[in-house]
Amino acid sequence: MKNLILLLLSAIIFGCGEQDKKIETIQAFEAPKTVGFMAGNESVKWALGSDEAIDVWAKWVEYHNTKEINKIMSLAADNIEINGPEGEYIKGKEALKGFLEGWLTAANPKFRQQWATAVTDPNGNGMQWIHNAYMVDMTIEGQQVSERHFAAVGVKDNLIQKFWIYSGKLPASE
Numbered sequence: 377m378k379n380l381i382l383l384l385l386s387a388i389i390f391g392c393g394e395q396d397k398k399i400e401t402i403q404a405f406e407a408p409k410t411v412g413f414m415a416g417n418e419s420v421k422w423a424l425g426s427d428e429a430i431d432v433w434a435k436w437v438e439y440h441n442t443k444e445i446n447k448i449m450s451l452a453a454d455n456i457e458i459n460g461p462e463g464e465y466i467k468g469k470e471a472l473k474g475f476l477e478g479w480l481t482a483a484n485p486k487f488r489q490q491w492a493t494a495v496t497d498p499n500g501n502g503m504q505w506i507h508n509a510y511m512v513d514m515t516i517e518g519q520q521v522s523e524r525h526f527a528a529v530g531v532k533d534n535l536i537q538k539f540w541i542y543s544g545k546l547p548a549s550e
Contacts, residue, residue, distance in 0.1 A: 408498050422505075425494025429504035429531040436536055437487045437510065443480045449473060453535040461525065461543035485514040494531075504531045522546045 414420035432451060439447040449469060458466040466472050479485075492508040506529040513522050524546060529539040 410498070412495070414497075419499070420497050421499065422495040423498045425496040425504040425506070427494070428534070429494045430492050430506055430508075432531050432534050432536065433492065433506045433508060433527075433529050434489065437489065437508075440480065440485060441487055445473060445476050445480070448476060451534075451536050453532075453537045456536060457538040459540040461523075461541045483514040483516065485512050487512050502532055503537065505529065506531060 408423040410421035410423050412422040414422075436448060436451050439445075439451070449472070452469050452472055454469055455467070456469060456472055458464070458472065460466070464475075466475050488511040490509040490511065492506055494504050494506050496502070496504050506527070508527045508529065510525055510527070511522060512525055513520065515521070524544040526542045526544075527539055528542075530537040
């Protein structure tokens with residue numbers, strides 16, 4: 377009788393473990409939970425993106441702080457497109473390199489990250505979209521300026537493909 381009870385308990389315990397594994401396997405193949413919307417394109421359904429894409433952008437920003445243009449360029453796609461906060465438009469690596477050589481020296485920007493998150497369209501082309509808020513201190517026309525920026529960054533194949541920067545001016549310190 378004792379052996380029968382032990383056998384039944386073992387079957388229940390191991391059977392539950394197998395059931396949990398089956399549930400985990402089924403959940404792994406379910407469609408990801410989606411959030412948000414894309415105006416004008418209802419077929420886009422945003423889902424959680426990857427920390428790896430966020431890491432690519434974090435390196436990009438840090439290389440700006442340390443003025444390592446070659447490392448920045450190693451993270452840029454050949455046909456990168458950038459829309460800056462003052463209406464700048466940069467297309468391609470060579471144009472980016474030329475811009476950075478002047479801007480990093482003249483403005484001496486220093487970025488301070490605040491937060492970032494990533495989303496992707498699970499039915500899309502594999503682009504991860506990083507949404508990032510940060511502060512930047514820089515010199516503009518001889519004046520030290522602090523701005524709040526928001527970036528929408530497309531990362532694919534561990535390269536920055538495109539991004540938009542939106543800026544908000546902060547009041548001057550008293």
